[in-house]
Amino acid sequence: MAVESTDLIDRRSVVKMVVGFAVAAVFVYFLGRVVGWSEILAALGRADPRWVVVGCLATCGYLLAWTKTWQVVLDAGGIRVGYRRLVPTYLAATFANYTTPFGQAGGEPFIAxxxxxxxxxxxxxxxxxxxxxxxxxxLPFFTFAGLGLAALAVTGTVPPGARSILAGLAAIAIGIPGLVYAAWRRRDLVTRLLMGVVGPVAARIDRIEAAAVRARIDGFYDHVARIADEPRDLAVGLVFSYLGWACFAAPLYFAGLALGFTISPLLVVFLVPASSLAGAVPTPGGLGAVSTALVALLVALTPMGAGSAAAVALLYRAMSYVFALLVAGPTALYVTARV
Structure with missing residues (x-):
């Protein structure tokens, strides 16, 4: 099945992408202005390249592990895709997620x-x-965040400034599973709500058929139920999910080592999901906002000064985000041409 690449990446998407990166650049610029670019660049100039390489390898690890998670889930649903074939497809989806504002919402339809x-x-x-x-x-997101929170609570090192982040993590930990459970248990209500929106639109636009949309909603729920009937496959997928999250968090630890700091692994597994909350801002992959949040957390929870914390945060994002883009970008072009 061949389609033009413009079907996947239209002009409006490109404009959003450019605007998002422009906003992110402003975030990063002012972060450097506040902390001091000379101090940040001096710290980055002393980085041990060996740990930088290890951090980049960890990024490859999370990409490969989460690809395996997708393959296991696809297999549970009766969709057979070879792992080697799925890797570039997953990388293309990662590129879509990381380059568009609120990218996670756009990545899923793209990969589907x-x-x-x-x-x-x-x-x-x-x-x-x-x-x-x-x-x-x-699930690993909540688990790692919970472990980090527990460690902070036991040691009594939670500063007042971090309490809003803790509240945000708690809200996500309770809210998202609750919404997912409600959407599954009240399938009829969700369907009625969606059709209540689609119905009036379909009445005015010939290309949209309400019956076809209803069939797609039913098909989606039926396939989720089919996957849920394979708990063994889901357990295997969960193992790779945890492995992927460990690899996703590891570059922060290695960024610290590269710059001469040892960040506690328990603190790392808290800092990564906590700073990820800043990814909700409308910049690609939370670029700029995640680094800023991470600097604030490092200063609050470690003996690091602002300059060192900013260097660690920027190096971490270079290894876990920028490097992922460099790997996934060419693959996205390949996949777009392939389909």
């Missing part, structure tokens, strides 16, 4: 489209598999 084009699966089956894999990846 590519999977549907690459396999015999329908779009609804692909989207259900992708959504389930993403939900599995949320």
């Amino acid at each position: 489209y590519v999977l549907a084009a690459d396999t015999d699966a329908s779009y609804e089956e692909s989207l259900a598999s992708v959504s389930t894999a993403d939900l599995l990846n949320l």
Whole structure:
């Protein structure tokens, strides 16, 4: 199935991407202005390249592990895709997530489209598999954040300035699973709400058929149920989800070592999900905002000064985000041409 690349990346998406990176550049610029670019650059100039390489390898590890999570979930839903074939597809989805504001919402439809084009699966089956894999990846997020919170609570090192972040993590930990459970248990209500929006639109636009939309919603729920009936496969997928999250957090630890700091692993597993909350801002991959949040947390929870904390944060993001973009970018072009 071949489509023009402009179907996947239209002009509006490109404009949003450019604006998002411009906003992110402003974040990074003012971070450097406040902390002091000379101090940050001097610290980065002393970075041990060996630990930087190890951090980049950890980034490759999370990309490969989460690809395996997706493959296991796809297999549970009856979609057979070879691992080697799925790797570039997952990297393309990662590129879509990391380059568009609120990218996670755009990445899932993109990868579902590519999977549907690459396999015999329908779009609804692909989207259900992708959504389930993403939900599995949320469990390590909560687990690692919980471990870090527990460690901070035991040591009594939670500063007042970090309490809003703790509240945000707690709200996500309770709210997202609650919403997912409610959406699953009240399938009829969700369907009625969606059709209440689609119905009036379909009445005015000939290209949208309410019956077809209803069939797609039902197909999505049916495929999620099919995946849920394979608990063994889901358990295997969860193992790779945890492995991926460990690799995702590891570059922060290695960034510290590269600059001469040893950050406690328990603190690392708190800092990564806590700073990820800043990814909700409308910049690609939370660029700029995540670094700023991480600097504030490092200064509050470690003996680091602002300059050292900023250097660690920027090096971490270079290894875990920028390097991932460099790996995934060419692959995204390849996948776009392939489908």
